[in-house]
Amino acid sequence: MLIIECPFCGPRNETEFHYGGQAHVAYPEDPYALSDKEWAEYLFYRENPKGEYAERWSHSAGCRKWFNAIRDTRTYEISATYKAGESRPTSTSAGA
């Protein structure tokens, strides 16, 4: 069970949260200009790193807000959480 620190409510059990996959995937600026290949990448291709991953979580059984986390996919350790709209922290030692 992960303990996840909601930026609004503080640390809570993983079971209060809903996973949302890769963070910072922007909707295409000009959707009409996209080729099939680019649409495929936007819709179906996500990073899948073995290591640090910027991902989305929603505190669905709490404040119900979406936020981002930096988590290591090898150890499952979360080194930072931050509000949606904020940029990915450069040093992920924050919150450690």
Next chain:
Amino acid sequence: MDQRHLPEHPDFLWSNPEPKKSYDVIIIGGGGHGIATAYYLAKNHGITNVAVLEKGWLAGGNMARNTTIIRSNYLWDESAAIYEHSLKLWEGLEEELGYNMFFSQRGVMNLAHTLQDVRESVRRVEANRLNGIDAEWIDPKQVKELCPIININDDIRYPVMGGTYQPRAGIAKHDWVAWGYARRASELGVDLIQNCEVTGFVKDGNKITGVKTTRGTINAGKVALAAAGHTSVLADMAGFRVPIQSHPLQALVSELHEIIHPTVVMSNHVHVYVSQAHKGELVMGAGVDTFNGYGQRGSFHVIEHQMSAAVELFPAFARAHLLRTWGGIVDVTMDASPIMGKTPVDNMYINCGWGTGGFKGVPGAGWAYAHTIANDSAHETNSAFGLERFETGALIDEHGAAAVAH
């Protein structure tokens, strides 16, 4: 109880050669898919200058961690074709490989607990029959006849409203499947090389010509991925992307019991699946952890959830002791179907995305992948499963339809 004798110790089943300087085909990943592919390359296509490179020990990845359920009751024609081809191969495999694998066609039941489940199940039974796959819709009474310990009372949260049943489906002993293939592949000249991790690729322009490993660089005419959970990591090194997410998936076993559970029971809705191993352990699995992970362990709350579902369905389990839990890393695609075919890199092939259901696919996938590698074009059973489908939109959406949630 099955009284067939134990197989030989694996050390004596294949040789452990040093890697050669060069091979016609290098397969990355010594799981069931990699070893079966090597075997069919040698047997069906006469290509024997082949190495299977495994970073750990042979078949120690998902191949050693799965719950061994074999079935072919998938909804879409494309899935039905490849899984049924696989099941037909399973039916002759012990004889072909001359090796026991406790392949047991004890049937698989997929329970329905909601009206929507019922509709989906009946539809899938009809689709299966049109594809020549044995399938029946059974009512709660028939469910109880096939597996007397199931609770079919309607005072539980999700009562059993019936189920689909595939009599030819079943289980097999996963290690022995891998060892059976490994022994024959080794006899046919394939080098099975353990403790050899692929760490990079050698390319000539857009053509792959070799692999870098922890045991040196090895040249290859063709390179084929069969690395399940680690495909994204390898594709990154080769310079292309795959629409795959790696997730932890857990299984667990109870202590030994008398034989009380005669068939395989799966429930997608309350989400647990159970079979009883030949020795007597109850073998159980559930869904993946939602998050991405490579840690080969999963979350305890997933186990809690699956156990509460199991105890409601099988009240007798309440007193069973849990012996052991473990996790594997499964590779899930966006449409819950495998990927098999060519890659954007010349002479490099991909087989992955079998997610939570690739054990049953071992013979069929090995067969089709060997064909693809040997001929540089897909076999009829995997032609719809290429990477292109994510661009053309011809997805094979088995999410939900696959009779198991991912």
